[in-house]
Amino acid sequence: MGALMVIFSLQTKQRRKMTDSVEDELELSAARHRPEALEQLEAQTRFSRKELQILYRGFKNECPSGVVNEDTFKEIYSQFFPQGDASTYAHFLFDAFDTDHNGSVSFEDFVMGLSILLRGTVQEKLNWAFNLYDINKDGYVTKEEMLDIIKSIYDMMGKCTYPTLKEETPRQHVEIFFQKMDKNRDGVVTIDEFIDCCQNDENIMKSMQLFENVI
């Protein structure tokens, strides 16, 4: 008798799971997203028409549904950094791109983010970087947040590095960063401190021009 009950409950669980997945599939297919018109995007971003066309064709080919979800993001990123684990950094990146926080990155989010990163002013780029570091988006970057970010970057390097990664390397890196950025020594870095400090740092300013011609 007990065995029958167990079998029956297993069956219903399976059936429920199946219906759930069917619903999920329907949801996903219904989440077909069409981006705004080309003219609008042209106005909002700093890309030319042709560039937007190329970008969209590539994007649509990869994500026929029109949106990228976090798992796809992580997968993509892990292919560029096969040695390490890029999932944490991809998560932070996803949060930075998903400006409306709806759990998926549409083409608009994607292209706006790229516009800032590739064609934006130094101020905008620094703003974006600060937004990336500020995990809870409260306007302050604490040591813990920074530690998370830096750990995720080191995770991408993987195990086989030279010199070998030690436990305290990320923490040391955080200390260096805070020493540089945190002027009033209050344990957090605000956006103004950050931008101020970066603008005074020659190396950072020079490197901001690096990725201009990515597209």
Add this chain to the structure above:
Amino acid sequence: MAAGVATWLPFARAAAVGWLPLAKKTMPKPPVDKKSRNDEILFVNVSGLRFQTWKNTLDRYPDTLLGSSEKEFFYNEDTQEYFFDRDPEMFRHILNFYRTGKLHYPRQECIQAFDEELAFYGIVPDIIGDCCMEEYRDRKKENQERLAEDTEAENATDTPLPPHSTSRERLWRAFENPHTSTMALVFYYVTGFFIAVSVIANVVETVPCRPPKGSKKDLPCGEKYTLAFFCMDTACVLIFTFEYLMRLFAAPSRCKFMRSVMSVIDVVAIMPYYIGLVMPENEDVSGAFVTLRVFRVFRIFKFSRHSQGLRILGYTLKSCASELGFLLFSLTMAIIIFATVMFYAEKGTKGTNFTSIPASFWYTIVTMTTLGYGDMVPNTIAGKIFGSICSLSGVLVIALPVPVIVSNFSRIYHQNQRADKMRAQQKVRLARIRLAKKGTTNAFLQYKEEGGFQGRGSDNALCLKNRSSFEHQHHHLLHCLEKTTNHEFTDELTFSEMCMTESVGYRTSRSTSISSQQGVATSCCPRRAKRRAIRLANSTVSVSRGSVQELDTLQVHKTSAGPQSRSSLNARTEDLKLNCEDRDFTAAIISIPTPPANTPDESLPPSPAIPGILRNSRPTSFTHETVKISSL
């Protein structure tokens, strides 16, 4: 998803802006992308059928024919299109692979034609999507088996012997294939005849013959004509022994022969006679001796050498052992259950046959197999009820598995073969994917060693130019990450050795020597410390192998000399070596004048003394780099 990795590269690079404020060192300069980013439509004419596609689509897989510069060989200037003289129907599928990233196998096409097309366009069949992979594998296996059968039939064992074979080989052949010579055929039939005679004699000697004069009792013929039967038995055993010894002598591998089933049967067939000879005429022992005579019936199995069918039957039974075992098990369960029930049901009856549960086993078996001898019958009503249930279920229990087993013969047999092969191939596929991942890293490491960062000028330009712009950009991205964290990428080998040598406190100079190791292992890899000597030996050995490999693949096109990075125990400074991919053969015919003697110093980042080991083992990581990210 892995298809358009190239599409996402600009995004990944843009996201690197996030690292800039954190970077410990300055970022490297990005590669110059001379090509304009405007996409253009290409025309591809395949035997008259015109296809059009974006250039970017084809560029997605730079290691295939269409994605690399190899397609320029097929460019027709007059018509401004790429012309391929191949099957247009197949090309559809190839092009769809570029578009969607998934390669499908068209079921109506011949598997060999498909394979040839894939080989022509430089696409590895492992990329076939899971939807079509099984069908592809099945067809391929089928095809291969058919081809193998054909070749086997051609090389049938009826072929004439090689001219210089020893008498031993000829003898063995004669035994295995009686058709080869007349003598063998004669021997074959003689042994067959004697097997039959022996078996018949065994049977007949138990038949009761007329009693000799003066006795009333019927005597079995064996005891009447003892001498005659003994002589016949002796003759047969002599022949069998002779045959067995001949086979043993002729066998190419005696141990293997002695372990084979047929030889065991032979031995079991002739043993009882010899044991009977040496046994004393003792009353107690002769009881056991009589039992031994039963084994003489095994001579009948010697017929399996003469009959192909028996061999096949034996083999199929062996391969279906698990199914038979299951049948046996379920039968045993049912028998025990019903025997128990019947015993307790009939316990009360006086003078019942069901004296114990094992005694009831007999009743259960006879009833379940619907034999129904009637020597044991239940008397109580409960017994009769359970008895009828037993016979009804017997029909089910016996009749059901038998057809299943019969059909399982072929199904399970083939399935097992397929599953094992698929598992093995799965491992190979996964290994290849892992290799591709490693290939990416190795490509980057190689790029670093070539000094790609320094922008060396025209000397190595030929070498570097042949990388696609995708690779340039990807390597730049990885380099940025290195600069951000102030750590470098290495590979498994160097990492483990570094671990080991760091723990040993090894400081190396130009010449490393295994014997000079001292020190106690501490810190990161204590377990490796034990194997440090072996590991270093291995690494140097593998370096030499690696360098030899390099030589093999590089052939004679290289005209420049270069030191083999930092010297090792196998210093081959005079050998030719150029750290380019194999693709750069033709480009490198033009001699590279500058001996890269300064390579080690320049390309080495400022670092402590361990680089000797690092550089030494680099060559081993130059595995096949044909499969890059793009074909993941």
